[in-house]
Amino acid sequence: MEPIEIIKWIHLLAAAVWTGGLLVLGFLVTAIRAVTDDVEVLRAAARRFGLVSWIAFGTSLITGTWIYTEFSLPWDIFLLKGTLIATAGGLVFIHQLTAKRTGPAMRGIGQLVIMIVSIGIFGAAVTLI
Numbered sequence: 001m002e003p004i005e006i007i008k009w010i011h012l013l014a015a016a017v018w019t020g021g022l023l024v025l026g027f028l029v030t031a032i033r034a035v036t037d038d039v040e041v042l043r044a045a046a047r048r049f050g051l052v053s054w055i056a057f058g059t060s061l062i063t064g065t066w067i068y069t070e071f072s073l074p075w076d077i078f079l080l081k082g083t084l085i086a087t088a089g090g091l092v093f094i095h096q097l098t099a100k101r102t103g104p105a106m107r108g109i110g111q112l113v114i115m116i117v118s119i120g121i122f123g124a125a126v127t128l129i
Contacts (some may be wrong), residue, residue: 004070011063017056019118025049033104050096057092061085081124088117090125 025045032042064085068078095110102110 002111004067005072007063007066011060011067014056014059014063015122017120018053018060019115019122021049021053021056022111022115022118026115027109029108046099055094061089077124084117084121084124088114088121091117 027078028040034043043121060126064081067073091110093115097105
């Protein structure tokens with residue numbers, strides 16, 4: 001297997017963990033709320049997901065940049081994906097900073113927006129195929 005194929009594989013795995021994790025977390029939060037009112041259970045799940053998701057986010061960012069530079073892919077797509085990635089990363093960062101001070105509905109709306117932007121990133125990637 002060529003080194004660039006390994007990088008692509010790592011990139012896709014990290015992107016899948018990050019975006020798929022957003023979907024799983026959305027359903028997990030509603031399941032936890034249905035069983036308990038203990039906010040600490042929700043916070044523990046969110047903290048664990050946060051650790052995994054930031055590692056996956058950073059990994060996909062580094063490997064994605066490497067892939068674009070290695071293959072000299074179109075910069076317009078790179079800029080589109082980069083803008084979406086920066087937006088998603090910024091939204092996640094803001095969400096994490098404000099989660100303790102906002103209500104469940106606002107946090108849910110924030111997660112939905114982050115998820116939609118994440119799906120947009122995948123849409124931009126599909127244009128390369």
